[in-house]
Amino acid sequence: MVVPEKALTRLLAVAGALLAAAAITSTALAAPPSTPVYDSKGRIIQTPFAPSQATARLTAQRAKQLFLADDKVADWLSRYPLKGRRVSATYEPSPQRCTFATQGGCWNLRVDWDPAGEIASGRIDDRAARVTEAWTGPQVAWKMARGGKGAFGGAKINSYSVWLGLCIVFLLGLAEYRRPLSWRNLDLLMLLSFSVSLWFFNRGNVFAAVPLVYPPLAYLLVRCLWIGWTGRAVRGRFVWPYWVLLAAAVFLAGFRIGLNVEDSNVIDVGYAGVIGAQRIATGQSPYSTFQSRRPRRGADLLGA
Missing domain, CATH: 3.10.450.40 (Nuclear Transport Factor 2; Chain: A,)
Incomplete structure (x- = not known):
């Protein structure tokens, strides 16, 4: 069967028109762009779709x-x-x-x-x-007073398993077992009592966290004054062998560094200390040298 040339030309024209219409329809039905679309000359040819904002239900x-x-x-x-x-x-x-x-x-x-x-x-x-x-x-x-999981130091270091585990290791490694009611054990317990204040602080209860810091601070002040005045420091022997304490110290240091690398965060005070020290080491003043358009705050004064 031979198709006439004119009929073939018309058939091709109709097919081309149908393909063009299909392309236009698919483009129109395609998902709207999320960013502006530009042509080869850098001119914008299509803008992103901006959905209408929902109206408020509450007054x-x-x-x-x-x-x-x-x-x-x-x-x-x-x-x-x-x-x-x-x-x-x-x-x-x-x-x-x-x-x-x-x-x-x-x-x-x-x-x-x-x-x-x-x-x-x-x-x-x-x-x-x-x-x-x-x-x-x-x-x-002060957003720092609002608490939050892992807001300071990271989530893992503040978890019960890690934090209480470190506290137990600290107490077991330095406690005096032969004399449970000794000044040495009381000193250790007072140092660990700061964890109570930390628990409330991490939950945004600053009105409980701040007063709970005062008792151990007052105790440490009185103890330091008493030791300095009388010269009677607590002298106790090591319960564990030296190699055990050294191995534990190395392991805990590596464990803490691992936490810093894998799960930790640094706030402005941490940056300020490092940057301020670097400026001192290079002969620069760490104070009032940070150029900023916003009002100065504590971290700025330290050069952060």
């Missing part, structure tokens, strides 16, 4: 009521009179700027009181209508 007044009714917030605000108090609520439609795992938008709450300034802040999940964050007192301005 600003309802968000304020939920936040002020929170037990933690209400307890702290009871210290301040109602006169001069201002409560503001701002809706944030982007879940990425809300508390982790928030599905929709959230409300950012803030409570100010003259002349103290901001005395409470937090967030409310707009869909769940519940408080997801509530910060009061020093937690408002």
